[in-house]
Amino acid sequence: MKKITGNKFTDLQHLLSIDEMDITLINDIFKSADKFLKNNQIIDKYKILQGKTVCNLFFENSTRTQTTFEIAAKRLSADVINLDIATSSQSKGESILDLINNLIAMGVNIFVVRHSMPGIPEQIARNIKNKAHIINAGDGNKEHPTQALLDAYTIKCYKKRFGDLKVAIVGDIEHSRVAKSEIYILNKLGVQEVRVIGPEPLMPSNISELNVRAFSNMNDGLKDVDAILMLRIQKERMSKDTIPSEKEYFKAYGLNEERLKFAKNDCIVLHPGPINRGVEIDTLVADGRQSVILEQVKNGIGIRMAVMEKMTN
Amino acid sequence: MKKITGNKFTDLQHLLSIDEMDITLINDIFKSADKFLKNNQIIDKYKILQGKTVCNLFFENSTRTQTTFEIAAKRLSADVINLDIATSSQSKGESILDLINNLIAMGVNIFVVRHSMPGIPEQIARNIKNKAHIINAGDGNKEHPTQALLDAYTIKCYKKRFGDLKVAIVGDIEHSRVAKSEIYILNKLGVQEVRVIGPEPLMPSNISELNVRAFSNMNDGLKDVDAILMLRIQKERMSKDTIPSEKEYFKAYGLNEERLKFAKNDCIVLHPGPINRGVEIDTLVADGRQSVILEQVKNGIGIRMAVMEKMTN
Amino acid sequence: MKKITGNKFTDLQHLLSIDEMDITLINDIFKSADKFLKNNQIIDKYKILQGKTVCNLFFENSTRTQTTFEIAAKRLSADVINLDIATSSQSKGESILDLINNLIAMGVNIFVVRHSMPGIPEQIARNIKNKAHIINAGDGNKEHPTQALLDAYTIKCYKKRFGDLKVAIVGDIEHSRVAKSEIYILNKLGVQEVRVIGPEPLMPSNISELNVRAFSNMNDGLKDVDAILMLRIQKERMSKDTIPSEKEYFKAYGLNEERLKFAKNDCIVLHPGPINRGVEIDTLVADGRQSVILEQVKNGIGIRMAVMEKMTN
Numbered sequence: 057m058k059k060i061t062g063n064k065f066t067d068l069q070h071l072l073s074i075d076e077m078d079i080t081l082i083n084d085i086f087k088s089a090d091k092f093l094k095n096n097q098i099i100d101k102y103k104i105l106q107g108k109t110v111c112n113l114f115f116e117n118s119t120r121t122q123t124t125f126e127i128a129a130k131r132l133s134a135d136v137i138n139l140d141i142a143t144s145s146q147s148k149g150e151s152i153l154d155l156i157n158n159l160i161a162m163g164v165n166i167f168v169v170r171h172s173m174p175g176i177p178e179q180i181a182r183n184i185k186n187k188a189h190i191i192n193a194g195d196g197n198k199e200h201p202t203q204a205l206l207d208a209y210t211i212k213c214y215k216k217r218f219g220d221l222k223v224a225i226v227g228d229i230e231h232s233r234v235a236k237s238e239i240y241i242l243n244k245l246g247v248q249e250v251r252v253i254g255p256e257p258l259m260p261s262n263i264s265e266l267n268v269r270a271f272s273n274m275n276d277g278l279k280d281v282d283a284i285l286m287l288r289i290q291k292e293r294m295s296k297d298t299i300p301s302e303k304e305y306f307k308a309y310g311l312n313e314e315r316l317k318f319a320k321n322d323c324i325v326l327h328p329g330p331i332n333r334g335v336e337i338d339t340l341v342a343d344g345r346q347s348v349i350l351e352q353v354k355n356g357i358g359i360r361m362a363v364m365e366k367m368t369n
Numbered sequence: 370m371k372k373i374t375g376n377k378f379t380d381l382q383h384l385l386s387i388d389e390m391d392i393t394l395i396n397d398i399f400k401s402a403d404k405f406l407k408n409n410q411i412i413d414k415y416k417i418l419q420g421k422t423v424c425n426l427f428f429e430n431s432t433r434t435q436t437t438f439e440i441a442a443k444r445l446s447a448d449v450i451n452l453d454i455a456t457s458s459q460s461k462g463e464s465i466l467d468l469i470n471n472l473i474a475m476g477v478n479i480f481v482v483r484h485s486m487p488g489i490p491e492q493i494a495r496n497i498k499n500k501a502h503i504i505n506a507g508d509g510n511k512e513h514p515t516q517a518l519l520d521a522y523t524i525k526c527y528k529k530r531f532g533d534l535k536v537a538i539v540g541d542i543e544h545s546r547v548a549k550s551e552i553y554i555l556n557k558l559g560v561q562e563v564r565v566i567g568p569e570p571l572m573p574s575n576i577s578e579l580n581v582r583a584f585s586n587m588n589d590g591l592k593d594v595d596a597i598l599m600l601r602i603q604k605e606r607m608s609k610d611t612i613p614s615e616k617e618y619f620k621a622y623g624l625n626e627e628r629l630k631f632a633k634n635d636c637i638v639l640h641p642g643p644i645n646r647g648v649e650i651d652t653l654v655a656d657g658r659q660s661v662i663l664e665q666v667k668n669g670i671g672i673r674m675a676v677m678e679k680m681t682n
Numbered sequence: 683m684k685k686i687t688g689n690k691f692t693d694l695q696h697l698l699s700i701d702e703m704d705i706t707l708i709n710d711i712f713k714s715a716d717k718f719l720k721n722n723q724i725i726d727k728y729k730i731l732q733g734k735t736v737c738n739l740f741f742e743n744s745t746r747t748q749t750t751f752e753i754a755a756k757r758l759s760a761d762v763i764n765l766d767i768a769t770s771s772q773s774k775g776e777s778i779l780d781l782i783n784n785l786i787a788m789g790v791n792i793f794v795v796r797h798s799m800p801g802i803p804e805q806i807a808r809n810i811k812n813k814a815h816i817i818n819a820g821d822g823n824k825e826h827p828t829q830a831l832l833d834a835y836t837i838k839c840y841k842k843r844f845g846d847l848k849v850a851i852v853g854d855i856e857h858s859r860v861a862k863s864e865i866y867i868l869n870k871l872g873v874q875e876v877r878v879i880g881p882e883p884l885m886p887s888n889i890s891e892l893n894v895r896a897f898s899n900m901n902d903g904l905k906d907v908d909a910i911l912m913l914r915i916q917k918e919r920m921s922k923d924t925i926p927s928e929k930e931y932f933k934a935y936g937l938n939e940e941r942l943k944f945a946k947n948d949c950i951v952l953h954p955g956p957i958n959r960g961v962e963i964d965t966l967v968a969d970g971r972q973s974v975i976l977e978q979v980k981n982g983i984g985i986r987m988a989v990m991e992k993m994t995n
Contacts, residue, residue: 098789100733101732101733107412107414119765120784123763124788127761127790131733135440135443137439139432154642157663158642158663158666160663161667162436163411163670186663329784330776330780330781333780350783350787353784354789419727420725420757448753448756450752450753452745452749453745463955467955470976471976473976474977474980475749475753475982475983476724476753476757476980477753498976
């Protein structure tokens with residue numbers, strides 16, 4: 057299958073996956089985000105996307121993520137269309153591709169697409185009739201590239217170099233698109249060791265190909281790490297899958313202050329949000345001195361601005 | 370009944386119907402659309418509606434049409450309010466007129482109104498207390514003027530003059546507001562012959578007054594036409610009305626490649642969207658060389674920009 | 683409990699209640715509103731909030747009020763985010779405070795909060811981690827400060843001075859946040875007499891502390907007043923509470939032309955909207971020469987612009 061992201065060098069036609077991304081481009085996006093986040097704040101408004109239209113197409117609801125793209129696009133002076141898919145012509149039986157081709161004809165330049173089926177953003181990118189940019193904002197359990205970019209960027213802000221770092225990802229690795237994208241980007245950035253921690257039944261079957269070290273015991277996995285990437289537990293999985301109960305999960309894999317001591321003293325704690333306090337993370341850790349969760353959110357605006365800027369260079 | 374559209378000469382207080390529109394004004398709107406669509410693209414952003422507020426009031430859901438007005442208004446730098454009618458004070462028993470008078474007091478200048486009852490936009494225009502502009506975005510089975518304007522404009526882009534043209538409208542003429550507005554505008558523009566094609570029970574009872582030639586056989590109706598305006602079939606009519614089934618309808622009135630050959634070789638195919646592939650139009654035609662469906666969508670932005678510009682001259 | 687509104691002098695960190703507001707600040711806001719409403723119209727667009735983001739957080743639906751804040755913010759060139767709470771991560775069990783801290787991290791500067799529980803906006807203001815402005819857009823039956831500001835401002839536009847005025851508030855005083863805020867502001871502005879009119883069971887228990895004169899007979903209460911502030915009757919209370927029926931309520935406390943004659947000849951009639959015609963107010967009064975209901979709506983935009991301007995000085 058031909059790779060179509062066009063991510064060689066520094067131009068960015070689509071952002072579909074971290075897996076296919078060039079390290080040069082990743083560093084380029086980080087540099088651009090630095091510019092928007094100077095003095096650690098996003099204050100200015102830019103004319104970079106003036107006259108451009110960004111369309112949020114969330115086939116799976118996520119007000120949080122949608123809002124980050126809306127804010128990022130408006131800071132660049134884009135017009136933003138939030139399409140309410142539930143009431144759109146989707147319900148009239150129109151295909152996604154017809155919908156998107158129509159929106160391109162209306163003048164939409166960038167689509168932010170979330171879908172519960174893996175690969176939909178790529179399929180769209182391959183089949184649209186005219187030129188437009190597709191950003192994958194999460195496709196099934198496959199990838200969530202902007203989340204991984206902002207996570208890695210946040211680590212970089214605190215740790216400067218990646219080469220010496222041990223980083224642990226904790227939770228339901230198998231079903232998490234965030235985990236996949238994080239594994240890809242951390243390896244591309246050359247961290248010393250990527251660890252994944254979680255119950256064995258929630259480890260992906262292709263774990264051996266991912267260049268990670270797997271742990272089912274949390275204390276072992278956290279030993280001497282520099283950063284912990286917690287995953288949000290999907291409560292809806294609790295019943296049907298191998299996760300016994302919130303309480304038992306927290307007991308085995310919840311991050312509390314005691315457990316955090318296994319990691320390095322200056323280890324930082326990340327979480328993609330929204331957090332489930334007392335389920336995968338203790339309140340004292342979520343609000344504690346090592347938590348950089350709100351930094352991630354702020355960096356997420358800068359990273360998304362950087363991605364959209366790269367697309368319209 | 371006094372006509373209130375104020376469409377004499379070139380000013381445009383309201384856009385309520387094609388039936389009451391002056392040909393001078395129609396041509397004026399086309400000329401203005403040319404300006405926005407120069408080089409066949411909408412790229413620039415204009416300050417024409419800066420400081421003005423446009424409010425979408427869709428009492429009948431149509432994300433697609435609403436989005437076209439939103440994009441058009443934003444390209445003119447208007448502020449756009451999408452009122453979610455379902456959760457608005459409509460549900461608190463407030464009258465439409467009280468709602469609109471309130472919105473005018475808040476500073477809304479242009480209302481885009483869709484309603485399932487014919488005549489509602491006109492009633493609003495007659496009864497509002499202070500000055501504002503009303504655009505009919507579809508009222509029951511009565512009219513959908515901006516759709517007809519963009520259809521006729523698209524024909525003009527391909528065929529230059531209307532005087533020599535035979536144009537066929539195909540589908541459920543009786544229940545289609547698009548068909549009504551198309552019939553009015555094509556006659557005003559002086560096409561040689563307007564044909565309507567569809568099952569006899571779906572022909573309007575006042576067909577003899579509409580200056581059209583009716584066909585119940587599709588092949589006969591398509592013979593030598595220059596443009597075909599397909600209508601979207603309302604699937605919800607299938608059961609209760611005289612349309613037997615999707616399959617039978619497609620057999621009798623679906624536009625496929627074979628049937629298209631009855632028309633002129635350079636005949637163009639239009640559809641207001643969203644299309645039902647395999648119901649009223651075959652995929653090969655919808656995506657074929659004679660289809661101008663996506664051109665219509667693009668022209669629709671230019672036409673709606675032109676209409677709103679005329680209102681605020 | 684420490685007061686945190688920071689409303690001393692002329693800066694405005696939060697707008698949580700009229701009760702805690704300084705009279706200097708109220709007059710300051712009126713003066714700023716004068717500027718936006720010059721010539722009795724809101725026409726210009728200002729750059730005052732350019733680069734700022736305003737977020738509407740309505741945990742209780744009110745399209746009407748939300749739209750006034752949206753329009754006011756856009757007139758000041760702010761970016762506006764309307765968070766659809768129903769589909770937001772609230773439904774994923776995230777706390778309000780986590781949600782708001784996240785939105786602050788994304789760059790939101792001003793939150794407009796409506797909630798069915800009294801005190802929520804103040805709780806938010808006390809507990810957010812970083813700097814942002816909170817506007818109370820109605821919290822349970824406690825307060826609705828911007829409504830009271832625009833009501834008082836509208837009275838000022840017609841009556842110039844407050845010292846000579848008798849003002850009557852009519853309806854379900856007990857359950858009305860609007861009534862509470864109106865009582866506070868009218869007393870702060872030094873009106874001669876604030877009257878409350880309504881069925882005794884709908885009078886608040888702390889009525890004696892509110893510096894008002896209570897009437898259960900409407901004709902007595904309206905005698906010689908200069909302004910009448912009608913309250914919207916909550917139909918959902920009719921059954922469960924002490925309001926017998928719409929018809930009986932209208933008979934006892936509905937404002938009709940006959941009853942209006944008890945007031946001064948130049949008495950003005952206000953209503954926060956949306957009005958229930960024939961329930962708490964007769965159509966002839968609502969649309970009559972003494973009604974200033976649509977003026978209130980227009981002034982509401984100016985007042986909200988003034989409040990937001992004060993916050994970002």
